[in-house]
Amino acid sequence: MRVRFTESAIDTQSARRELLDLGAGGYVSFEGWVRDHNEGLEVTRLEYEAFQELGEKEGERIIVEALLRFPVKHALCIHRLGSLALSDMAVWVGVSSAHRGEAFDACRFIIDEVKHRLPIWKKEHYRSGDSGWVNCERCAAAPAHSHTHEHA
Amino acid sequence: MQLKIQYYALMREQAGRSEETLDTSATTPTDLYGELVARYGFTLSREQLKVAVNGEFSDWSRPLAPGDAVVFIPPVAGG
Numbered sequence: 001m002r003v004r005f006t007e008s009a010i011d012t013q014s015a016r017r018e019l020l021d022l023g024a025g026g027y028v029s030f031e032g033w034v035r036d037h038n039e040g041l042e043v044t045r046l047e048y049e050a051f052q053e054l055g056e057k058e059g060e061r062i063i064v065e066a067l068l069r070f071p072v073k074h075a076l077c078i079h080r081l082g083s084l085a086l087s088d089m090a091v092w093v094g095v096s097s098a099h100r101g102e103a104f105d106a107c108r109f110i111i112d113e114v115k116h117r118l119p120i121w122k123k124e125h126y127r128s129g130d131s132g133w134v135n136c137e138r139c140a141a142a143p144a145h146s147h148t149h150e151h152a
Numbered sequence: 153m154q155l156k157i158q159y160y161a162l163m164r165e166q167a168g169r170s171e172e173t174l175d176t177s178a179t180t181p182t183d184l185y186g187e188l189v190a191r192y193g194f195t196l197s198r199e200q201l202k203v204a205v206n207g208e209f210s211d212w213s214r215p216l217a218p219g220d221a222v223v224f225i226p227p228v229a230g231g
């Protein structure tokens with residue numbers, strides 16, 4: 001599987017080795033980190049959970065799409081699950097290719113699709129002691145209100 | 153018929169369980185979600201969810217068969 005889930009810290013060195021290719025001139029990676037604020041609230045930690053069976057299948061489809069759209073060598077994504085502290089790495093994407101341009105493009109494509117399509121949920125814990133499932137609770141509380149803000 | 157249902161995230165908390173086997177007269181995911189809203193008071197509307205049957209995304213009108221595994225998918229937030 002080229003999209004994986006892990007309950008422990010993401011091992012980027014070992015993931016990077018899987019992208020090595022004699023025809024590759026380099027690789028691009030993206031790391032998503034836990035940040036201390038979201039939509040005006042102070043975040044103290046996060047919890048992630050996923051429907052892994054479907055997430056791996058849909059993730060593999062994203063990788064296949066990326067390899068069809070961009071002439072890259074290899075691509076891989078690892079998403080962390082469980083409880084994460086500030087600055088922990090939540091997600092890693094790596095792409096190797098002959099030339100840098102398509103590696104940047106494919107990496108961007110994969111992280112964007114992962115965020116929109118994989119069945120992964122994030123619960124934020126706030127400084128106030130409150131907590132909430134991102135994209136679920138405030139939207140659910142005001143269903144008539146049309147949301148145009150961007151979820152980061 | 154009996155269906156196996158898994159709950160995630162906000163829905164897991166609102167249902168107070170992560171999975172169950174349920175006897176239901178619902179014949180589609182739409183009917184089933186209606187039953188579960190009545191039972192657990194889920195706050196997400198059907199329009200906010202996707203649904204998976206037997207590990208794959210599904211139509212809301214797909215006929216359900218005994219033993220099917222159904223998962224409702226709240227708005228996602230990976231990354």
